[in-house]
Amino acid sequence: MATVTPASIPSAPRTSFNVGTRRSKLALAQTELVVEALKKAYPERQFNVIARDTAGDRDQTTAFKDFTTKNLWTQEFEESLVKGELDFIVHSLKDVPTLLPPKCALGGVMKREDPRDVLVMKQGLPYRSLDELPAGSVVGTSSIRRTAQLAQRYPHLKVESTRGNLGTRLAKLDAPDGRYTCLILAAAGLLRLGLGDRITQYLDSTNGKMLYAVGQGAIGIEIREDDNIVLEMLDKIGDKETLLATLAERSLLRTLEGGCSAPLGVESQWLPREGGAPKLRMRAIVVAVDGSRSAEAEVEGEVQDSRSAEAFGLEVAKELVAQGAGAILDEIKRSKITS
CATH class of the missing domain: 3.40.190.10 (Periplasmic binding protein-like II)
Known part of the structure; x- marks a missing residue:
């Protein structure tokens, strides 16, 4: 047997x-x-x-x-x-x-939810956009990327750190004695939790001049x-389109060696296909933490698989470096070492 x-x-x-x-x-x-x-x-x-x-x-x-x-x-x-x-x-x-x-x-x-940042105003205040906020208004965010872009575009606003889950941050915002005028958050989190009614303004390269985080949404x-x-x-x-776009964004961030805390903003958009391989347009910005300097790039390229997505991110990184991003990131790294 x-x-x-x-x-x-x-x-x-x-x-x-x-x-x-x-x-x-x-x-x-x-x-x-x-x-x-x-x-x-x-x-x-x-x-x-x-x-x-x-x-x-x-x-x-x-x-x-x-x-x-x-x-x-x-x-x-x-x-x-x-x-x-x-x-x-x-x-x-x-x-x-x-x-x-x-x-x-x-x-x-x-599949990606709306990747944009949004402005969330304290309940009862009349302002509907970043442009309407008076000088000295307190914006709550712990993101270096958001802080840097705010310093660049809205130097009259005051940024203060805020931590905690969405519910905690919204409670801090709405507290009668709270110090925050508004928060900047990711649209995706609010939408997934059914809190889209709290969104005051969607922020992008056209509205508010704010680009979002790599992989956001x-x-x-x-x-x-x-x-x-x-x-x-x-x-x-x-979702293939989301995968390829975020692989390209992550390749950009990895190439710049900024890590998750780098003041790097992106905005990725698939272009209408007119024959040939699908094309991705990516806008990207690196801003000094105090908003004094920035480097911007806008690149279009064919992205059809993970390899071309990685290559595309590298191409955007090279363009950003050519526009001065490397010097800004080096300065940020030096300040972290000495702080």
Whole structure:
């Protein structure tokens, strides 16, 4: 009689997957979008959401610029991913460093929500745009990118750091004794939580002259780089245009070596296709933190796969450097070292 060895027994197919996410209301809402899409595509499979706080969640007082690590929202989840405790992690893509740890990879990107920044005014105030705000108005944001662009375009406004989840920040804004006149937030978070009615003004290259963060509005899903089963699942629910545009943006940021805290703004737009490969237009800006200097670029190019997306981001980075971005970033790095 033949002996059956363990090696000859086929392994059971994976039907249950552990999904990592932060505990915040927005993170859970984004994770629910991913899980629902996967359940629709794979109704026979089970997805277990495991939520926990990260270093960035636990420290609600330190300004982002003062943290010594770029992995505020990702490191603890990535350690569990590599150990096999998690099968994938759902992130706001703008929070994911452009250089991932060994054995980790970006496995998929969901269709992008509106990537723009927005102005949210304190309830009861009459102002409808950044241009209407009187001198001395207090704008709440912890983003160096937003702070720098505000200093450049609106030097008469005062910027103060604000931390916390969306609910916390809105409560601080609306408090009768609160010091903030308005906040600048990402449109995507407000829209995903059904808070679109709080948006006072959408900000872009035309309105308010504000460009958004790399990856903003996109939900990124991080996996183990050798997990082909999860990668195949995510291919079914991901959005190619969002993936290619954000790969190009992340290539730009990685090339400039600014990391998540660089005062780099982007605005990516797919152009109407008239035969040939799809074309992407990207506007990008790097601004000194005090708003005194800036470097801007606008580039169009064919982007049809991950390789050409990476190359396109590199091309935009070279144009920004040619316009003076390198000197601005070097000055910012030197100031961080001496501070």
